[in-house]
Amino acid sequence: MALKRVLIANKSFPEIGLELLKKKVETIVVPHLDYEPESLPAIKKAIIGCDAAIWNTKHQLTGEILDLAGPQLKAISTMSSGTDHINLDDVFTRGLLLGNTPNVLDNCVADIAVGLLIAAARRFKEGVDEIMSGEWKYGVQWSLGQDIAGSTVGVIGLGGIGQAMVRRLKGFDVARFLYSGRSEKPEAKTLGAERMQLEQLLRESDFVLLSCPLSEETRHIINADTLKLMKRNAVLVNIGRGGLVDQEALYDALKQGQIFSAGLDVVTPEPLPKDHPLLTLPNCFIVPHLGSATIATRNAMATISANNVTQALEGQPMMYPVS
Numbered sequence: 001m002a003l004k005r006v007l008i009a010n011k012s013f014p015e016i017g018l019e020l021l022k023k024k025v026e027t028i029v030v031p032h033l034d035y036e037p038e039s040l041p042a043i044k045k046a047i048i049g050c051d052a053a054i055w056n057t058k059h060q061l062t063g064e065i066l067d068l069a070g071p072q073l074k075a076i077s078t079m080s081s082g083t084d085h086i087n088l089d090d091v092f093t094r095g096l097l098l099g100n101t102p103n104v105l106d107n108c109v110a111d112i113a114v115g116l117l118i119a120a121a122r123r124f125k126e127g128v129d130e131i132m133s134g135e136w137k138y139g140v141q142w143s144l145g146q147d148i149a150g151s152t153v154g155v156i157g158l159g160g161i162g163q164a165m166v167r168r169l170k171g172f173d174v175a176r177f178l179y180s181g182r183s184e185k186p187e188a189k190t191l192g193a194e195r196m197q198l199e200q201l202l203r204e205s206d207f208v209l210l211s212c213p214l215s216e217e218t219r220h221i222i223n224a225d226t227l228k229l230m231k232r233n234a235v236l237v238n239i240g241r242g243g244l245v246d247q248e249a250l251y252d253a254l255k256q257g258q259i260f261s262a263g264l265d266v267v268t269p270e271p272l273p274k275d276h277p278l279l280t281l282p283n284c285f286i287v288p289h290l291g292s293a294t295i296a297t298r299n300a301m302a303t304i305s306a307n308n309v310t311q312a313l314e315g316q317p318m319m320y321p322v323s
């Protein structure tokens with residue numbers, strides 16, 4: 001019987017995942033990176049006739065692309081925890097199986113969150129800019145930041161990443177952890193995190209950490225109105241998705257000192273154009289979506305996405321199904 005055929009939608013797929021796949025299926029690797037203009041047309045061509053696809057790309061997976069594949073298409077796995085780049089309705093109405101790669105990235109994304117929190121609270125961006133421009137002026141009132149010890153930290157979305165952030169920040173002597181989200185989290189008790197409505201969390205938090213998925217419900221959860229609720233000393237950290245924040249409103253709030261600073265791993269669009277207004281702000285520290293970018297984590301994500309699709313093609317439940 002002919003081998004099943006699996007598309008890998010971006011050439012930067014870790015070898016460990018490719019080797020796993022090659023033991024069981026025929027692999028078709030799209031020979032492009034997302035930002036190359038040939039990338040999307042090449043994906044659309046290569047998916048024709050495939051039985052499964054690893055969607056390790058930021059291109060939106062649409063019904064049109066799924067239909068190009070043909071009726072034999074059975075399964076998709078993202079190589080990400082987030083699924084906002086997948087038209088979920090289009091996948092499920094076609095009866096396709098979908099998997100993702102959660103959990104394995106919780107620790108390394110939480111590390112980045114702590115890094116951003118410190119960088120934004122302690123004015124790293126401004127400091128580096130001052131060194132580079134030869135304006136390093138020491139004084140006891142110069143470049144003062146915000147303390148983490150004794151603070152209140154509010155986590156919007158206490159999933160795996162949110163919990164890993166709280167575990168890390170416990171070592172910084174935070175006074176209170178708050179969280180908001182759709183459901184009560186059983187883990188919150190052990191972590192000592194108190195659930196409350198978003199508005200109340202924003203009023204009380206010195207640090208607001210965004211770690212929820214992007215959906216129609218959470219798009220622009222941080223906007224002009226919710227920013228007004230935040231404290232003037234508040235630091236906003238976003239490791240979720242750029243779309244959680246109304247960036248124009250954030251720009252205004254940071255410019256006017258309505259909140260203290262922001263640390264962002266995710267923005268809209270990605271890559272952010274180098275003349276974007278947020279990049280002009282001394283109190284906005286941005287890194288280029290580095291959350292899950294460690295060798296071990298990306299290898300684990302590749303392994304899981306490969307297992308997701310091979311298991312689905314063998315009629316087994318996926319390792320991490322999305323429903």
Ligand SMILES: O=CC(=O)O
Nearest residue numbers: 079080081082292
């Ligand atoms: O942003 C990264 C992910 O969703 O895995």
